[in-house]
Amino acid sequence: MKKPLVYLFLIVAFAFSCSKGPKRENVDFEEWGKYWFQGKAEISSFDLKQYRYGEERQGEAVLIFVTEDFSRKKQVKLDNSEEAGKDKIGVLKMNQTRDFVTGIYPYHIMLSAFTPTKERSQGLKFSSSVQEWCGQSFSQINLSGTNSYSGKLNSYFEKEGDASISVTGLAEDDLWNLIRISPSEIPLGGVSVFPSLIYQRFSHQELASEEAFIRIQDISNDRKQLELTYSSGTRVLKIDFEKDFPYQIMAWEETHTKTDGTKESTQARRKALKVIDYWKRNKVEDEFLRDELKLKY
Template sequence: MNNQLILLCFVVLGIISCGRQERPEVDFEVWGNYWFQGKAEISSYDLVQYRYGEAREGEAVLIFVTEDFSRKRQVKLDRPNEAGRDKLSVLKMNQTRDFLTGIYPYHMMLSAFTPTKEAGFGVKFNLTSQEWCGHTFTQLNLKSRQDYKGKLYSYFEEEGDQDFSVSALIEDDIWNLIRINPNQVPVGNVKVLPSLIFQRFSHREFKAEEAFIRMVDISRDRSRMELTYSSGERVVHIDFEKDFPFQIMGWEEIFIKDGQKEITSAKRKGIKQIDYWKRNSLEDEFLRKELQLKY
């Protein structure tokens, strides 16, 4: 009996360890020297955002930073040193988009949380969108390998407050996977849930779609992730540097609507590594000029 119990313990430990395998083909010594130094990477972009059939000039910001996350609650840990096995290291991306539609502004923020060293996909995604008509909040939480439970809170009657489920690669996860290492992005035919930003603009249901992903070289030092949905309606390009830390130089979203091509694009204009959460005094506002921030 004792031998059987010992064997059972080894099996359980094996299952646990298999569930927490390290990402393959990533040099985490080099990776950690960049990402685990207590700073965030902030990049600013000139944005052209299509909305209501017209191209709007605006601004986007990408903020990448590592955090200690709770596996169970899927929130940032206040006391990570006391969390034990509940602690999960994640790479967080906050993406903001600000632009005007006529007299009124749009303010959008997308967050994605993806395990750093542990193999796997994003554990949480959420989007807030504010404009003068009202605001909405969407959140996805990982329940198993690629199974997500989601909630939408909206001021639109037709959408209302709703729960939904989806099993797919989340398009918004691709940004973090590129930053960890482009080889972590699945290529070929993949089931993908379109970006929460696209869903907000299109008001479509949260449904996975067939898509094809590939990586292509676009210059000596840059590569491009190409995501093409099988419907033929939408293509997404993310351009990044070939060498670590794989900085994102810009992106493009092509959407065919009523036979017309709408192209949303962003081009990088500034970048800085900084502990921005400590730079909150009036005298720190000069840092915004260094990033060429307008909004």
Template sequence: MKNNWILLTFLSLIIFSCGKAEREEIDFDKWGDYWFQGQAEISSFELIQNRYGEERSGEAVLIFVTEDFSRKRHVKLDEPDKAGSDKVSILKMNQTRDFVTGIYPYHMMLSAFTPTKEKSNGLKFTASSQEWCGQTFTQMNLNSGDKYSGKLFSYFEKEGDESFSVSGIMEDDLWNLIRINPNQVPLGSVNILPSLLYQRLSHREFVAEEAFIRIQDLSDNRKQLELSYSSGKRVLTINFEKEFPYQILAWEEIHVRPDGNKEITSAKRKGLKIVDYWKRNRVEDEFLRKELNLNY
């Protein structure tokens, strides 16, 4: 019994000492000079959001920032220096979309949390939508490998409050993988869960689908990620800078309706700023919004 206990203890120490696999072919010294400077990258976009069969002018914002995250609880750590092995560095993307349908507005937000150095799928994804009919909230948490557990809280009767699970990669993870390094994007055939914002607007079930990913050159300094679903109902393209830090320049989403008509949503960058926005909350800081060409 004593020998078994010693063996188990020894094996536990070996497993604990083995670090997580790291992402390869990335210059993390150069990467850290940009991302670990205690500021966020904020970019604003002119948004054309297709909703109810019509194009709506609006505004989108992408916020990228690194944080210390709890790998167990999937929340930002208040005291990372005391967290020990529970601490994991992540790149967070917040994407907001604001647009108006007739008399009432939509306010949508997507968040994605992806480990920076550790080779792992995104740990957590959330999406919320507020409009005058009501609000919804979706959260996905990585259990292990590519297995996610999810919860949906909705005011729609057919959806209600729902728990579900799904296996595959998350479309919403692709944005962060581009920013970490495009070589981290899985190419070719994939099993992928469509964007949480797309699912919110389409009310589709949370089911992973077959799709194909490729990255191609657009020009000497631009590349494009193209995600095409095998169903033929959805195509996402993301245009980004060819060189580090691979900033997002534009994106387009094509949804094919049952009658064959296409609904196109697009966004084009209009402003960018590197700033510690969480400290800029005074009236005198509102000039920064003008520098970003923000209207909403």
């Protein structure tokens, strides 16, 4: 007699895991879709001043934003979204790359963030990789609960090795996508936030949430600025974006205050933008497009 109850529980649990969450109410998705559902990605290039090892390095950053169909259960891009049913969830993906040189050897960094578009949910997945001549590291965390993440860190450093990660709160790396979906979706005031996976890699500190303050203010007639300040006073992130849809990101600045009071500031300023189906532009004859984006690396 107990088996039917068990089966019923499993059916309900499965349905809950595949169910759709509450909608984002303050977004005009008809207008939003005209820009984001046209089968192309937005690519913007930036002049980068990256602080590393106590010195400012000249480099380049790229932001790639594109919508994708994602699997709720596996949290990966779907191969056959038409057959996925309720497992399908639409996300906005950001890939952020940074390239710069420290002395003789280069750094190559990539950060990925996947945030539901129409459903009001925190980012589903964040990953980062850092490659340089000493070795490489890779971090990935996935949303495992209402407000919690779990994942793994793989690193060539002995102290870090291959470690498990668990953290709760709002991901700093989620803010980029939330700006692009709608700044109205960003929680303001006091919020529990954990820092960017890139910052975690550079600081070699345990990923942990901290009380922070988020505000958005006008900085010109056509621009706003998101400012994230951690209560410890060690980190401030500022992202400048256009006031009007599609809220293109124009610049950002990260300030790290060391224990001796010294401030290190990483800055990026946009130099070019293109909306294009880049995955189809992989021939030698397409390399001129890099010139249009003013890409050097």
